[in-house]
Amino acid sequence: MKTLWLGFIAMCSAAAALSPAQAGTMFLGGYPSQLMVIDEAKGAVTQEIDLKTGLPMSMRLSDDRKLLYVTTITTSGIEVVDVATRKVVSSFSLNTPTVRYRFNGGVPDRTGRYFYILGTRIEKTIDSYRVGKPQFMVVDLQTKQVVRTADLDADDQKFSYRGNLMLSPDGKTLYVFRDKIIVVNTADLKTVDHIDLGKPDFPGMQDISFGGGLERLQTPGQFVSLFETEDPYIHSKTFGIARLDLDTRQFSFTPIGPSPKALSGLEVSPDGKEGYTVAINGDLGNQRCEFWRFDLKNNKALDKSEFPCRRRFYFNISGDGRKLYIYGAGFDVAVYDAKTLKPEADWELTHDTTMSGMVVIR
Numbered sequence: 227m228k229t230l231w232l233g234f235i236a237m238c239s240a241a242a243a244l245s246p247a248q249a250g251t252m253f254l255g256g257y258p259s260q261l262m263v264i265d266e267a268k269g270a271v272t273q274e275i276d277l278k279t280g281l282p283m284s285m286r287l288s289d290d291r292k293l294l295y296v297t298t299i300t301t302s303g304i305e306v307v308d309v310a311t312r313k314v315v316s317s318f319s320l321n322t323p324t325v326r327y328r329f330n331g332g333v334p335d336r337t338g339r340y341f342y343i344l345g346t347r348i349e350k351t352i353d354s355y356r357v358g359k360p361q362f363m364v365v366d367l368q369t370k371q372v373v374r375t376a377d378l379d380a381d382d383q384k385f386s387y388r389g390n391l392m393l394s395p396d397g398k399t400l401y402v403f404r405d406k407i408i409v410v411n412t413a414d415l416k417t418v419d420h421i422d423l424g425k426p427d428f429p430g431m432q433d434i435s436f437g438g439g440l441e442r443l444q445t446p447g448q449f450v451s452l453f454e455t456e457d458p459y460i461h462s463k464t465f466g467i468a469r470l471d472l473d474t475r476q477f478s479f480t481p482i483g484p485s486p487k488a489l490s491g492l493e494v495s496p497d498g499k500e501g502y503t504v505a506i507n508g509d510l511g512n513q514r515c516e517f518w519r520f521d522l523k524n525n526k527a528l529d530k531s532e533f534p535c536r537r538r539f540y541f542n543i544s545g546d547g548r549k550l551y552i553y554g555a556g557f558d559v560a561v562y563d564a565k566t567l568k569p570e571a572d573w574e575l576t577h578d579t580t581m582s583g584m585v586v587i588r
Contacts, residue, residue: 250266250586250588251264251266252265255581255582256579259277261274261285261307266544269561270574274577277305279317283297284297285331287585292310294306301321303319303320304317305317318370320365326347326350327345342364346361362375362400382417389402394472395447399412406424421477424456426454450470451467455481463485467482467520493543495543515532516533533562543586550562558573
């Protein structure tokens with residue numbers, strides 16, 4: 227009986243180690259025009275998806291997690307990938323022989339018909355180029371054209387077309403996350419409000435648009451992330467966790483402490499109990515990079531751990547919440563244990579990674 231019991235334990239342990247039930251599938255942009263599909267259980271690239279419109283600049287997952295929207299910078303393209311089959315189901319460029327568009331990312335509406343972007347229009351004339359003002363734009367994914375535009379308010383134009391976008395569940399409100407949260411009415415693309423919270427700055431991260439829902443808790447219509455608030459007198463910054471109701475625009479902000487020099491967004495574990503970020507202090511030559519872990523139920527910092535800095539890098543979490551990823555400007559993904567915050571592995575990639583970010587299908 228003892229032998230049988232030990233054998234049963236061994237088989238269960240082996241099955242748990244090999245089981246891919248909680249492993250996710252990762253999509254990562256690569257030069258010059260590929261999406262790398264990575265199996266988290268294997269830690270390896272298992273497939274490459276060629277993009278017709280060029281270098282991937284951003285990725286956005288639909289709310290039902292069935293479609294992946296990819297924007298490309300080479301020809302100002304938008305490509306739609308079926309997550310299940312990993313096939314490109316739609317691909318087109320907004321550019322024409324005389325008109326160019328510049329935008330980093332966008333967000334689809336729930337119908338999958340329209341795609342909202344923040345960008346600029348550049349028109350080639352006989353003897354010059356005319357660069358338009360930053361605009362909100364609506365792209366019809368069926369006709370493959372920009373069908374509506376509206377200029378940003380004058381005070382909001384200083385950041386050009388930077389900013390991550392998110393739609394409310396009812397599709398009536400568009401949120402732009404920059405130095406402040408810009409609230410836009412999708413019916414006429416007019417700014418109706420500003421929320422005095424800023425997304426933290428992180429080198430190289432400001433132009434990335436991540437998959438929809440990566441920073442949301444399990445509560446539908448709620449967005450949770452790290453934000454900063456600034457003292458109006460001596461302009462010192464404090465960071466904390468904010469929860470924003472995307473339908474009602476109501477938000478709560480719980481301060482945690484003084485802001486470091488740079489802070490990434492918040493990555494949330496699948497159960498919504500813990501959050502992770504990366505903080506950077508110091509300058510070149512004496513930079514200090516750290517993982518910070520938070521208790522999201524009580525809005526408290528739990529612990530932190532230093533890791534080797536890179537000149538440019540990005541940060542994400544695995545599908546099962548057990549691993550943290552550092553990647554970018556190279557051919558690898560550094561893997562860290564989410565509980566101990568210690569290095570675990572280094573996955574080799576087939577292409578140099580772009581600034582399109584990472585989307586993990588959990």
